[in-house]
Amino acid sequence: MRLDDLSHADAWGPEKIVTVSDTRTGMRGVLVIDNTARGMGKGGTRMGPALTVTEVARLARVMTWKWAAVDLFFGGAKAGVRFDPASADKEAVLRAFARALSSEVPEEYVFGLDMGLTEHDAAVIQDELGARGAAVGSPSEVGGVPYDQWGVTGYGVAEAVDEAVRRDGADLHGARVVVQGFGAVGAAAAERLHELGARVVAVSTAEGALHAPDGLDVPALLQARSQWGDALVHHVDGSRPLAAGEELTLPADVLIPAARQDVVDVAAARDLSASVVVEGANLALTPKAQAVLAERGVSVVPDFIANAGGVVAAAYAMEARSSVFPVEPGPIRAAVSERLRANTLHVLEEAARGALTSHEAARHLAERRVRTAMEIRGRVRSS
Numbered sequence: 001m002r003l004d005d006l007s008h009a010d011a012w013g014p015e016k017i018v019t020v021s022d023t024r025t026g027m028r029g030v031l032v033i034d035n036t037a038r039g040m041g042k043g044g045t046r047m048g049p050a051l052t053v054t055e056v057a058r059l060a061r062v063m064t065w066k067w068a069a070v071d072l073f074f075g076g077a078k079a080g081v082r083f084d085p086a087s088a089d090k091e092a093v094l095r096a097f098a099r100a101l102s103s104e105v106p107e108e109y110v111f112g113l114d115m116g117l118t119e120h121d122a123a124v125i126q127d128e129l130g131a132r133g134a135a136v137g138s139p140s141e142v143g144g145v146p147y148d149q150w151g152v153t154g155y156g157v158a159e160a161v162d163e164a165v166r167r168d169g170a171d172l173h174g175a176r177v178v179v180q181g182f183g184a185v186g187a188a189a190a191e192r193l194h195e196l197g198a199r200v201v202a203v204s205t206a207e208g209a210l211h212a213p214d215g216l217d218v219p220a221l222l223q224a225r226s227q228w229g230d231a232l233v234h235h236v237d238g239s240r241p242l243a244a245g246e247e248l249t250l251p252a253d254v255l256i257p258a259a260r261q262d263v264v265d266v267a268a269a270r271d272l273s274a275s276v277v278v279e280g281a282n283l284a285l286t287p288k289a290q291a292v293l294a295e296r297g298v299s300v301v302p303d304f305i306a307n308a309g310g311v312v313a314a315a316y317a318m319e320a321r322s323s324v325f326p327v328e329p330g331p332i333r334a335a336v337s338e339r340l341r342a343n344t345l346h347v348l349e350e351a352a353r354g355a356l357t358s359h360e361a362a363r364h365l366a367e368r369r370v371r372t373a374m375e376i377r378g379r380v381r382s383s
C-alpha cells in the first residue's frame with residue numbers, strides 16, 4: 001500500500017483518511033478509516049517521532065482483518081500522532097489531536113492503545129472527548145479496561161505460541177523463546193510463556209538485547225521493567241548484552257517479534273533458527289519473508305491472528321462503557337485464549353491443506369467475512 005498517490009486505495013479501503021494539525025502544540029496526526037462493512041472504525045492510537053500516514057494506513061488494514069478474523073463487529077481503523085511520546089508536552093498534543101478529530105470520532109472511530117500510548121493517555125483522550133466519543137484502554141479506577149497493564153495481548157500471543165507448538169507435536173516445556181520488544185505485548189507474552197514452562201532465552205528493547213542460553217529470570221526482568229522501563233536492559237545481571245536486531249537469529253525454538261513492523265525481512269527469514277514464529281507486533285514479517293518461512297516449513301502465526309487479544313479486550317471495554325460493574329481480567333483472558341487458539345489452529349491447518357502461507361490462509365478467513373458484509377450492505381455486487 002503506497003500513499004504517495006491514489007494507488008493505495010483498493011477494493012477494501014481506505015474509506016477515509018483525515019490529517020490534522022495544530023500549530024500551538026505542534027500536533028500532527030492522522031486517522032485512517034479502512035473498512036467499516038462490519039462496524040465502526042476501531043483500532044489503537046500510535047505515537048512516534050517518525051510516524052507516517054502510510055504506516056497508519058497499513059496498520060488500519062491489519063485492523064480490518066483482525067476484527068473479521070476474531071469475528072467481532074468493528075471495522076478496521078487506526079490513528080497516529082507524529083510526536084515523541086517521552087515529551088513533557090504529550091498530554092497537550094493528545095488533547096489537541098482528540099479535539100481536532102472530534103467531528104469524525106463519534107460516528108466513525110474509537111481511540112485505543114498502541115505503541116507510545118498508555119492507560120493514562122486513553123483517560124486523557126476520553127476526558128477531552130467527553131460525550132463526543134470513546135477511548136478504551138483507560139485505568140480501572142475510571143471504569144476502564146486497562147488491557148496493556150493487564151497484558152491481555154501478550155497473554156494471547158503466548159496462547160497462540162502454545163497452540164502452534166502443540167500442533168507441531170512439540171511441547172513448550174523447556175522450549176527456547178526469543179522475544180523482540182519488551183513492552184506491553186512482549187513482556188506479557190514472556191510472562192505467560194514462563195508460566196507455561198518455556199525458557200525465555202533473549203528479550204530486547206530499542207536500547208539493546210539480553211541473552212542467556214539457559215533462560216533469563218523472567219520475574220526479575222518484569223521487576224526491572226517496572227523499575228527502569230525499557231532501560232531495563234542496562235540493569236539486569238546474568239545475561240550477555242547484544243545489539244538490537246541480533247536477537248532475531250539467535251538459536252531458538254520460538255521467535256516472537258513484538259516491537260515494530262517489517263523487522264523480519266528475507267535475510268532474517270533465511271537465517272532465523274526458530275521452527276515457530278508468532279507475530280506479536282503488527283506487520284512484523286515482510287511479505288517476502290512470509291514466503292521464505294513457508295518454504296522453509298516454519299510454522300508462522302500471523303499478527304492479526306496472534307495479537308487479537310487487544311481487540312477482544314477493546315470489545316469488552318466498549319461493553320463496559322454501558323455497565324456500572326467493574327470488568328475483571330479473568331473472563332477476558334479466557335475469551336482471548338479460546339478464540340486465538342481456535343484461529344491459530346484453523347490458519348495453520350488451512351495453510352498446510354492448501355499449500356498457502358499462513359498469512360494467505362488467515363486473509364482468506366478474514367476477507368470472506370468482510371466481503372460478505374460488503375455484499376449484504378450493497379457496497380459490492382454479490383459474487
Ligand SMILES: NC(=O)C1=CN([C@@H]2O[C@H](COP(=O)(O)OP(=O)(O)OC[C@H]3O[C@@H](n4cnc5c(N)ncnc54)[C@H](OP(=O)(O)O)[C@@H]3O)[C@@H](O)[C@H]2O)C=CC1
Pocket residue numbers: 113114115116147148153180181182183184185186204205206207230231244245258259260261280281282307308310311
Ligand atoms: N498494545 C496492544 O494491545 C497491541 C499492540 N500490538 C502491536 O504490538 C507491537 C508492540 O506494541 P506495544 O507492546 O503496545 O508497544 P510498547 O511501546 O509497549 O513496547 C514496544 C517495545 O518494543 C521495543 N522496541 C522498539 N524498537 C525496537 C527494536 N528496533 N528492537 C527491539 N525492541 C524494540 C520498545 O523499546 P523502547 O521503548 O526502548 O523503544 C519496547 O520495549 C506494535 O506493533 C503494536 O502495534 C498489537 C496488538 C495490540
Ligand SMILES: O=C(O)CCC(=O)C(=O)O
Pocket residue numbers: 042043044045066111112113114136137282307308310311314
Ligand atoms: O483496538 C484497540 O484499541 C487495541 C487493539 C489494536 O490496536 C491492535 O490490535 O493493533
